[in-house]
Amino acid sequence: MEAILQTNYALDTFYFLVSGVLVMWMAAGFAMLEAGLVRSKNTAEILTKNVALFAIACIMYMVMGYNIMYPAEAVNSWFPGISFLIGGDNSVESVLAGGDGAPYYSDMSDFFFQVVFVATAMSIVSGAVAERMKLWSFLAFAVVMTGFIYPMQGYWKWGGGFLDGLGFQDFAGSGVVHMCGAAAALAGVLLLGARKGKYGPNGEVHAIPGANMPLATLGMFILWMGWFGFNGGSELKVSDVGEANAVALVFVNTNMAAAGGLVAAMMVARILFGKTDLTMVLNGALAGLVAITAEPLAPTPLLATIIGAIGGVVVVLSVITLDKLRIDDPVGAISVHGVVGMWGLLAVTLSNADATFVGQLTGLGVILAWTFAASFITWMVIKAVMGIRVTEEEEYEGVDQTECGMEAYPEFTNK
Template sequence: MEEAVEEVVVEVVSPAEVAYALDTFYFLICGAMVMLMAAGFAMLESGLVRSKNTAEILTKNIGLFAIASIMYMICGYGIMYPGDAAMSPYFPGFGSLLGASDNETAAVLAGGDGAPYYSGLSDFFFQVVFVATAMSIVSGAVAERMKLMSFFTFAIFMTAFIYPVQGFWKWGGGWLNEAGFLDFAGSGVVHMAGATAALVGVLLVGARKGKYGADGKVHPIPGANLPLAALGTLLLWFGWFGFNGGSELKISNVGEANAVALVFVNTNMAAAGGAIAAMMFSKILFKKADLTMLLNGALAGLVSITAEPLTPTPGLATLIGGIGGIIVVLSILGLDKMKIDDPVGAISVHGVVGIWGLLAVVLSNSDATLTAQLLGIAAIFLWVAVTSAIVWLVIKLVMGLRVSEEEEAMGTDISECGLEAYPEFTSK
């Protein structure tokens, strides 16, 4: 009796397909790591505000991420990456609505002439968490006195239009990219842009009641939960490996793998340098090791290295982060003297230090020029400041920006959300 011979069909997978799958998977994992930064911002901000505003700040952080995802899908991504639909290097036009066609590249083998080396939708997923990060920066700066719906309304315009246009100028192949402006992972495109929108919002909404005395004296308003703030900082630190590491875009060959390893190391060393420098500088200034300054110092180090984490040595990355840590302490103190009330230090961390990060690119990247970097700083700041001012002012006229004095005293948890995060402990 003859035995049946089962035919085994072996599907041959080309190296290009393996590389495609690996790079797509790496992109998605890095995007998920950056999404964890949303939790980091939520914990950091809820730890640095008073307990009576905790539920509202958490609502803002989760709500803004959902708004950013929807608006970037509807039009933001098409504006930032219009492709052949770009009207000019200055005006992006609109590519198309995000859809299944954006993933047709999954059927294209990598390595061909101009063929992409990862799924189109993986690129969208990675980009959408960046725009949410920019909007998260605004959340903390205007905390404890802005109307929730006014904030969400601004989030719609920020994520659908304001952020994508200046993102197109650099990452979409627009005029800043052609001018030689360098910003590897977004010290300017993401962090300074978010901080600029936050600055305009803070100037229009005003300071919290009791923050500044008539004599100009600054009255500290301590946060309710420093353990949460510390947890948030560590979550952001972790997520930043995806933020910077994913911006290398590939990992499927030896050269790219080595580049990703260097980006990870430099990202970590800059954060460490920023944390230690801020802590020691605060010890010199205040005779105490201020935890909040250490936390903001670590974040400042991360922002400092985001514009160029690939070309510095680990030692130089530590120094760049350390300088950022010192700058953030000086900036937080300086903004308070100017009566610009930022409860979490977001404008200093992401804006002032974001400028430093863009300038620091010239220290290690031979392709960078100070002129191009200054041009990018000015262009992003002016675009976001002007457009944000228009949107904030319209919202102020139509809806109002600030809660009433009574609602502010009661806490935005009750006035905006109708519940308390800590009902047993909140003082009435």
């Protein structure tokens, strides 16, 4: 019996760690996607943001974020309390005790898996504020976002807080991760304003093409691959037949939703624009992935494809609508992760009998309101203290030179 318990513990821990590595690989996907969708004169800076935010997220989540999100003893279901630094790991005795209360994976593997999630949420912000935000203002926000804003709303659901008590369902984070990141991005974009030349005086919307579509496409495929760890790892274990079958279904549904989102977005773009817009195709796949993240286990593969397809339609319409509202998001992050994240939360009611529309809407509203308000205040403070936008001349020259002192493509820089 002891040998079986130890083997299962080792297997589930290993599965958790490998899933975390896949989610960490999504950081490369975000970096490549965003680097491809911005102009060449802003590439080095967006890459710097992505590598730096990952490191900041890891440090801040270790220092305080993890304990806020998963407190040993919470003050109440609204406020978890504040404590610092993660503790030790499980003892052999606690594992071998068996029973429902015995740990079945390493606490450190749980921290590792969770820390790459908070980095994912922060990565969503970087693309939306690209090409005109000060680098160090962004990094200052990353400290607050990953250390406090994200963990607070994460506690309300995944840490056993009041949203979990209300029956709000969010399997892997359409709301807790994706909509949270998008709400923080929206707050920053509204204060930041649009890029110069993006919108005309009479409501015109001017396309600003990205510099490297092969890179953006590579980024999308990396994200698609990493999502198997994102959703699959959220099943938490794989060491028995029932759990192994559940993980397999999560993988299949995740893949099918991405396929449905891509095809639907491609078709809608063709109908609306008369052309097959690659950026819409890429965002369609990501929209399908975001849509299924709230509940990848309960649907059939066909329903998962439909949920993803609706996400693909929604993201195209959302990108168009935000442009009409003059909300400038260079990579479509607010639409992909925010608007489609909302759809994903509501779509849970199509297959999960424990989910109610009221419960899902409540969770959606709470996460959106908290993250937007807390982020808006944080952005306002940063703006007052150090400013958040580069000068018009620096924006024209490109933030690669002004913020990083180098160019990603020194042989040719597209002004």
